[in-house]
Amino acid sequence: MVTDQPHHIVIVGAGFGGLEAARGLASAPVRVTMIDRRNHHLFQPLLYQVATASLATSEIAWPIRSLLSNHRNVTTLLGTVIGIDAQNKKVLLEDEEPISFDTLILATGARHAYFGRDEWEPYAPGLKTLEDATTIRRRILAAFEQAEWEKNEAERAAYLTFVVVGAGPTGVELAGTIAELARDTLRNDFRNFDTRSVRVVLIEAGPRILSGFTEDLSAYAERALTRLGVEIKLGHAVSQCGEDGVELGGQFLPAKTILWAAGVAASPAADWLNVRADRAGRILVLPDLTVPEHPDIFAVGDTAHVETADGKQVPGVAPAAKQEGRYVADVIKARLRGDYTPPRFAYKNAGNLATIGKRAAIVDFGWIKLKGRLAWWLWGVAHIFFLIGLRNRLAVALNWVWIHFSGHRSARLITQGRARKSAPNPRQSPAAPKAE
Amino acid sequence: MVTDQPHHIVIVGAGFGGLEAARGLASAPVRVTMIDRRNHHLFQPLLYQVATASLATSEIAWPIRSLLSNHRNVTTLLGTVIGIDAQNKKVLLEDEEPISFDTLILATGARHAYFGRDEWEPYAPGLKTLEDATTIRRRILAAFEQAEWEKNEAERAAYLTFVVVGAGPTGVELAGTIAELARDTLRNDFRNFDTRSVRVVLIEAGPRILSGFTEDLSAYAERALTRLGVEIKLGHAVSQCGEDGVELGGQFLPAKTILWAAGVAASPAADWLNVRADRAGRILVLPDLTVPEHPDIFAVGDTAHVETADGKQVPGVAPAAKQEGRYVADVIKARLRGDYTPPRFAYKNAGNLATIGKRAAIVDFGWIKLKGRLAWWLWGVAHIFFLIGLRNRLAVALNWVWIHFSGHRSARLITQGRARKSAPNPRQSPAAPKAE
Numbered sequence: 001m002v003t004d005q006p007h008h009i010v011i012v013g014a015g016f017g018g019l020e021a022a023r024g025l026a027s028a029p030v031r032v033t034m035i036d037r038r039n040h041h042l043f044q045p046l047l048y049q050v051a052t053a054s055l056a057t058s059e060i061a062w063p064i065r066s067l068l069s070n071h072r073n074v075t076t077l078l079g080t081v082i083g084i085d086a087q088n089k090k091v092l093l094e095d096e097e098p099i100s101f102d103t104l105i106l107a108t109g110a111r112h113a114y115f116g117r118d119e120w121e122p123y124a125p126g127l128k129t130l131e132d133a134t135t136i137r138r139r140i141l142a143a144f145e146q147a148e149w150e151k152n153e154a155e156r157a158a159y160l161t162f163v164v165v166g167a168g169p170t171g172v173e174l175a176g177t178i179a180e181l182a183r184d185t186l187r188n189d190f191r192n193f194d195t196r197s198v199r200v201v202l203i204e205a206g207p208r209i210l211s212g213f214t215e216d217l218s219a220y221a222e223r224a225l226t227r228l229g230v231e232i233k234l235g236h237a238v239s240q241c242g243e244d245g246v247e248l249g250g251q252f253l254p255a256k257t258i259l260w261a262a263g264v265a266a267s268p269a270a271d272w273l274n275v276r277a278d279r280a281g282r283i284l285v286l287p288d289l290t291v292p293e294h295p296d297i298f299a300v301g302d303t304a305h306v307e308t309a310d311g312k313q314v315p316g317v318a319p320a321a322k323q324e325g326r327y328v329a330d331v332i333k334a335r336l337r338g339d340y341t342p343p344r345f346a347y348k349n350a351g352n353l354a355t356i357g358k359r360a361a362i363v364d365f366g367w368i369k370l371k372g373r374l375a376w377w378l379w380g381v382a383h384i385f386f387l388i389g390l391r392n393r394l395a396v397a398l399n400w401v402w403i404h405f406s407g408h409r410s411a412r413l414i415t416q417g418r419a420r421k422s423a424p425n426p427r428q429s430p431a432a433p434k435a436e
Numbered sequence: 437m438v439t440d441q442p443h444h445i446v447i448v449g450a451g452f453g454g455l456e457a458a459r460g461l462a463s464a465p466v467r468v469t470m471i472d473r474r475n476h477h478l479f480q481p482l483l484y485q486v487a488t489a490s491l492a493t494s495e496i497a498w499p500i501r502s503l504l505s506n507h508r509n510v511t512t513l514l515g516t517v518i519g520i521d522a523q524n525k526k527v528l529l530e531d532e533e534p535i536s537f538d539t540l541i542l543a544t545g546a547r548h549a550y551f552g553r554d555e556w557e558p559y560a561p562g563l564k565t566l567e568d569a570t571t572i573r574r575r576i577l578a579a580f581e582q583a584e585w586e587k588n589e590a591e592r593a594a595y596l597t598f599v600v601v602g603a604g605p606t607g608v609e610l611a612g613t614i615a616e617l618a619r620d621t622l623r624n625d626f627r628n629f630d631t632r633s634v635r636v637v638l639i640e641a642g643p644r645i646l647s648g649f650t651e652d653l654s655a656y657a658e659r660a661l662t663r664l665g666v667e668i669k670l671g672h673a674v675s676q677c678g679e680d681g682v683e684l685g686g687q688f689l690p691a692k693t694i695l696w697a698a699g700v701a702a703s704p705a706a707d708w709l710n711v712r713a714d715r716a717g718r719i720l721v722l723p724d725l726t727v728p729e730h731p732d733i734f735a736v737g738d739t740a741h742v743e744t745a746d747g748k749q750v751p752g753v754a755p756a757a758k759q760e761g762r763y764v765a766d767v768i769k770a771r772l773r774g775d776y777t778p779p780r781f782a783y784k785n786a787g788n789l790a791t792i793g794k795r796a797a798i799v800d801f802g803w804i805k806l807k808g809r810l811a812w813w814l815w816g817v818a819h820i821f822f823l824i825g826l827r828n829r830l831a832v833a834l835n836w837v838w839i840h841f842s843g844h845r846s847a848r849l850i851t852q853g854r855a856r857k858s859a860p861n862p863r864q865s866p867a868a869p870k871a872e
Contacts, residue, residue, distance in 0.1 A: 039577060039850040058492040063848040065625040075627040078581040078850075096585060130849065141475060145514040149532060189501040191511040395831060412499040413566065414475040414514075 006031045006073075007336055010091055010101035012081050013267075014041050014064040017301030017321035018107030024329025026071035030336065033099060034076045035091065039063055042130060043387060045318060046396075048170055050133035051259075052177040053141065053185075053412040054403055057130050059396050060387070081108070084272040086294055103296045103332055106269045106283070107325065110302035110316065113265035113280070120241035124260040127170055136259060138414050140178065143257045145414075148192050154254070160198045161255035163246055165238050166262030167204035168212065169354040172221060174259055175202040176357035179228040185403075185412075200230045201255070203248060205237040205262075210354055210362070212315070217362040220371045224360040238262075264316070269303045278305040287344035289328055298331075300324035308347050318386075319350040353379050358403065442467045442509075443772055446527055446537035448517050449703075450477050450500040453737030453757035454543030460765025462507035466772065469535060470512045471527065475499055478566060479823060481754060482832075484606055486569035487695075488613040489577065489621075489848040493566050495832050496823070517544070520708040522730055539732050539768055542705045542719070543761065546738035546752065549701035549716070556677035560696040563606055572695060574850050576614065579693045581850075584628050590690070596634045597691035599682055601674050602698030603640035604648065605790040608657060610695055611638040612793035615664040621848075636666045637691070639684060641673040641698075646790055646798070648751070653798040656807045660796040674698075700752070705739045714741040723780035725764055734767075736760035744783050754822075755786040789815050 007030045011018045014036040025032050040061040049055040065076040083092040090098040112126025125135050140162065147159040160182075164175045182198035189195070202209070202225065209225070209232060210218040222232060233248065240247035245254040266281035275291055276284045282305035283291055289304060291297045301321030306314040314320045324345060331342045351365040353375075361375040370378065380400065387393045443466045447454045450472040461468050476497040485491040501512035519528040526534040548562025561571050576598065583595040596618075600611045618634035625631070638645070638661065645661070645668060646654040658668060669684065676683035681690040702717035711727055712720050718741035719727055725740060727733045737757030742750040750756045760781060767778045787801040789811075797812040799805065806814065816836060823829045 039581060039848070056492040056494040058849055061849055063625070066848065069624040072627075075584075076625075077584060078578075079585070142514075145475060148511075148513060149515070188505040189499070189512075191508075394834065398830065398834075412475070412502065413494055413497055 007102045008033065008100065009103045009105065009332060010035065010099060011105045011107060012036075012091065012269075013107035013109055013301075013303075014038075014067075014076075015044075015107055015109050015301055015321060016318045017303075017325040018105065019064070019067065020322040020325030021105050021107065021300065021329045022068055022071065022074055022325075024326050025332065026068075026074060028073075028329075028333050028336070030073065030332075032071075032074040033101075034064065034068060034074060035079050035081060035093075035099070036064055036076075037078070037080045038129070039065070039078050040130070041067055044128070046383060046387075047127055047130075047133050048173040048177065050130065051127055051136040051140075051174065052181055053137055054177065055396060055399055057134065059392055059399065061130055062392070081272075084269075084297075086273055086297065089296070101296075104298070105325075105328055106291075106297065106299040106303050107301050107321070108267035108269050108303045110264040110266050110280075112260055113263040114260070115263060117241070120260070123241045123243055124165060124246075124258040126260040127174070128264075136174075137412075139257050139259075140181070141412060141414050144182075144186060144190065144195070146256070148190050150192075156193060157197075157199075158244065158254040159256045160193065161245075161253070161257070162198065162200045163253065163255040163258045164200070164202045165241075165246070165258065165260050167202050167206075167209035167232070167234075168261060169210065171202060171204070171259075171261035172209055172225065173355055174261060175200050175230045176225055176228055176355070179225075179230050180357050183229060196229075198229075199255075201233060201253065202230050203233045203236050203238060203246070205235070207234055209234070212352060213354070213362060213364055214369065217364060217369060217371060221354065221356050221360075221362050224356040228357050264302065266303055269299060273297065280305075288331055288342045289324060289345055298328045300328055306345060306347070309344060314345075314347045315352075317352075320347055323347060353382065355379050358400075443538045444469065444536065445539045445541065445768060446471065446535060447541045447543060448472075448527065448705075449543035449545055449737075449739075450474075450503075450512075451480075451543055451545050451737055451757060452754045453739075453761040454541065455500070455503065456758040456761030457541050457543065457736065457765045458504055458507065458510055458761075460762050461768065462504075462510060464509075464765075464769050464772070466509065466768075468507075468510040469537075470500065470504060470510060471515050471517060471529075471535070472500055472512075473514070473516045474565070475501070475514050476566070477503055480564070482819060482823075483563055483566075483569050484609040484613065486566065487563055487572040487576075487610065488617055489573055490613065491832060491835055493570065495828055495835065497566055498828070517708075520705075520733075522709055522733065525732070537732075540734070541761075541764055542727075542733065542735040542739050543737050543757070544703035544705050544739045546700040546702050546716075548696055549699040550696070551699060553677070556696070559677045559679055560601060560682075560694040562696040563610070564700075572610075573848075575693050575695075576617070577848060577850050580618075580622060580626065580631070582692070584626050586628075592629060593633075593635075594680065594690040595692045596629065597681075597689070597693070598634065598636045599689065599691040599694045600636070600638045601677075601682070601694065601696050603638050603642075603645035603668070603670075604697060605646065607638060607640070607695075607697035608645055608661065609791055610697060611636050611666045612661055612664055612791070615661075615666050616793050619665060632665075634665075635691075637669060637689065638666050639669045639672050639674060639682070641671070643671055645670070648788060649790070649798055649800055650805065653800060653805060653807060657790065657792050657796075657798050660792040664793050700738065702739055705735060709733065716741075724767055724778045725760060725781055734764045736764055742781060742783070745780060750781075750783045751788075753788075756783055759783060789818065791815050 010033045012035050041064050043060040046060045068074045080094040082094050092098050114120050143159045147156050150156040162178050164171045179200045182195045186195045208218045236248040238246050238248050270277035270283045283299045285299050285304045289298050302316050327345050353363050355361040361379040363370040363375045384393050446469045479496040482496045504510045516530040518530050528534050550556050579595045583592050586592040598614050600607045615636045618631045622631045644654045672684040674682050674684050706713035706719045719735045721735050721740045725734050738752050763781050789799050791797040797815040798807045799811045820829050
C-alpha cells in the first residue's frame with residue numbers, strides 16, 4: 001500500500017534489542033514509534049548489584065525518551081501492549097486505542113519462570129526489573145533487621161540463611177555478593193549476632209555451576225565462591241518453596257529469604273501472534289528474524305529463538321539482542337530502498353563473562369579464557385564501557401572504587417512502595433476518548 | 437533505682453535530632469537503643485530534589501545502623517513505636533515486646549498535614565519521606581507521559597498543569613524545579629506537545645511567599661520564580677482538591693498533578709503521653725526539653741515546641757533539631773555524673789536558606805542577607821557540607837555540576853512498588869515468641 005505518509009515502524013520494548021533497532025532507524029525516512037511498559041531502559045547485566053545494595057537504581061537505568069530525544073523521527077510512548085491484530089496490522093494496548101504499523105519489531109524480553117510453579121513467586125522473587133531488584137534488596141536487608149530482634153536461635157538462623165536457586169551467572173553473582181555483604185559490609189552493624197554466621201546456599205539442579213562456561217572455568221568459579229563462604233548444592237532440584245524455607249532431596253532447609261535465578265520465559269509475543277515457540281516461549285523466527293508467515297513482523301532478543309547457519313542457538317545475552325536489533329533495522333532500510341536481499345543473521349560472539357564477588361571473574365572469548373583478578377578488572381571495564389550515559393559510567397566507577405576500598409555500600413535502603421495508599425494512577429483516570 | 441546494668445537510653449527516631457543525641461551519648465557509660473520505623477536517616481532538606489528527579493534516593497539517605505556502627509554502645513532496631521507506658525517506663529512496639537528505658541528521647545518528627553482535610557491526601561501528596569518523593573516523582577513524570585498520548589486539548593492542558601499548594605521553602609523549591617524540568621530537561625523529549633506550554637501554579641493562602649524571610653527577600657524570590665515561568669496566586673486558600681484539579685476562590689483550576697507543601701503536624705508523641713501540645717501537635721516541653729511531669733522523657737526536633745528565654749519559638753529546621761539532640765545528650769550525661777545543673781536550651785540561629793531553581797537563592801543569617809547567584813552557590817556548598825557521607829558529597833556535587841551544565845537529570849525513573857504483589861513482609865511472619 002502506497003501512501004504519502006512515511007513508513008511507520010512500531011517497536012515494542014526498549015531493551016537492548018529494541019533500542020538498537022530504533023537507533024538504526026533514526027536516520028532513515030521512516031516514522032518510528034517506541035512503546036514500552038516502563039519509562040526506562042535497564043542495563044540488566046548489573047541488576048544484581050542494585051539487588052545487593054551496591055548500585056542505585058538510577059545508575060543502571062535511563063529514561064527511554066531521553067535516550068531517543070535526538071532522533072526526531074522517533075516518538076516514545078509509555079504503554080502496555082496486550083496483543084497484536086496481525087490481519088489489520090495494529091498493536092493493541094491497555095487503556096489506549098490500537099496503533100497501526102507498517103512494520104512491527106517485537107522486542108518484549110523475558111521474565112523469570114517457575115517451571116509451572118508460579119505459586120512460588122511470592123516466596124522466591126526473581127530478578128528482571130528494577131522493582132524486582134528493590135524487592136530483593138528490601139528482603140535481604142529486612143532479614144538482617146529481623147535477625148537483630150530475634151531471640152530464638154533457630155528462627156534467627158533461618159533469617160540469616162539466604163538461598164539462591166539456580167547457578168547461572170545471575171545466581172552466582174547474587175550468592176557471591178550476599179556473602180560479601182554479610183562478611184564485609186555489614187560486619188560491624190549488628191549487636192545481637194555475628195554477620196559471619198550467615199549461610200548463603202546456592203542450589204543447582206545440574207552437575208555444575210555456570211554450565212554455559214567450560215568445565216575448568218566453572219570449577220574455578222566454584223572454588224572462588226566456596227572461598228567466599230557460599231555453600232553449593234549441585235544436582236539438587238527444589239521440590240518445595242515456602243515462607244520458611246525450601247525442600248530439596250526430601251530435606252527441608254529453613255530460610256526466610258529465597259531468591260530465584262533458575263529460569264526465564266519469553267513474554268507472550270508468540271501467543272499474541274499464535275505462532276510456534278520453543279519451550280521457553282521464544283518465537284521460532286526465520287533466518288532474517290521475521291516471524292513465519294508474517295513478513296512485516298520481526299522478533300529480536302529474548303522474544304526470538306534464533307539459529308545461526310551452523311544450527312547453534314544464539315544465546316539470550318545483551319550483545320546478541322543488540323546485534324539482532326541492528327540487523328533488523330538494516331533489513332527494513334534495505335527493503336524500503338528496494339534492494340532487498342538480506343543475508344541471514346550472523347551472530348558474533350562477544351565473549352561470555354561472570355563475576356564471583358568483587359575480586360574474581362571468569363571470561364571466555366572463545367579464543368582465550370581468563371579467570372581471577374585480571375578477569376574481574378576486564379569485566380569491570382567492559383561493563384563500565386557499555387553503560388550508556390557518560391555520567392553513569394563515572395558514578396558507577398566511583399561507587400565500585402568506593403566499595404572496593406571501603407567495603408561500604410551506599411544503596412542499603414529499605415523503601416516500600418506507597419502505591420497501595422496513593423491516588424489512582426493518572427493513567428487510569430476517566431478521561432476523554434483517545435485516538436492513536 | 438540502682439542496678440549493675442548501665443543506664444539504658446531509648447531514642448525513638450533517627451532524624452537530625454535523634455541521631456545527634458545518639459552520637460552525643462556514644463562515648464558515655466550508658467547503653468543506647470535507637471528505634472526507627474525506617475532503616476535510613478534522611479537528609480530532608482534535599483528531598484525535593486529526589487521528587488523532581490535531580491538526585492537518586494541513595495544520595496540523600498543512609499542506613500542508620502551504618503551511621504552508628506562505630507558506636508559499640510548503640511543498638512539500632514527497625515521497629516514501629518505505637519505508644520509509651522510512662523508509668524512502667526516502657527516503649528510499646530508493633531509486633532515486638534515492649535522495651536524498657538531509664539531515659540527516653542522522643543525524636544519522632546512530623547508529617548504533612550491537611551488541616552482536617554485528610555481525604556485530600558490521595559490527590560495532593562506531601563513530601564516528608566523517600567516514598568513520598570518517589571511517589572511525587574512518579575506522578576510528575578507520568579503526567580508528561582499521559583500528555584504525550586492525549587489528543588483532547590483541554591485534557592492535555594490538565595496533564596500539563598502542576599499545582600503546588602503552600603509557598604514555604606518546600607513549595608517554592610518544588611515549583612521552581614518543576615518549571616525548570618519542563619522548560620529545560622524535558623524540552624526535546626516529547627513529540628506531541630511543547631513542554632514550554634507547561635503551567636506551574638503556586639498557591640499560597642498568605643499575602644506573600646516564603647513568609648519566614650524578610651519582605652524584600654521574599655519579593656526577590658517572587659520575581660525569580662516568575663522569571664522561571666511559575667504563576668503565583670497569593671491570598672488564595674484551596675477549598676477543594678480532587679483527581680482533576682483544585683478549587684480556589686470559587687474557581688476550578690483543572691490540574692492532574694497537585695502537590696501539598698502547606699502544613700506539617702507532629703507525630704502522635706503528645707497523644708502517647710497524654711500531655712499538652714501546640715496546634716501542630718508538638719509537645720510543650722520545659723526549658724531543659726523534658727516533657728512536663730516526665731523528667732526522664734525528652735522531646736526534640738519537630739516533636740517539641742521549644743521556646744527560648746526571650747519567648748521566641750525555635751523553628752522546625754534541621755540545625756535546631758541537631759542542637760536540641762546534642763543538648764539533651766549533654767543533660768543526660770551531666771545527670772549521670774551527678775552534677776546536674778542544666779542551663780536552659782539556647783538556640784543558635786544558623787541562618788535561613790531557600791532556593792529558587794538552579795540559579796537563584798535567598799539566605800538570611802540575621803546579620804547579613806544575600807540573594808541571587810552568590811546565595812545559590814552558598815546554599816549549594818552548605819548543603820554539600822552537611823551531607824553525611826563523604827561519597828555522597830562527591831556524588832551529589834557531581835550530579836549538580838552535571839545538571840547545571842547539561843540540563844539532564846539522571847533520576848527520571850518511574851518505578852512502582854511491587855509491595856502489593858510480593859510476599860508478606862518477613863516482619864509480619866508468624867515467628868516464635870520474642871522478648872525485648
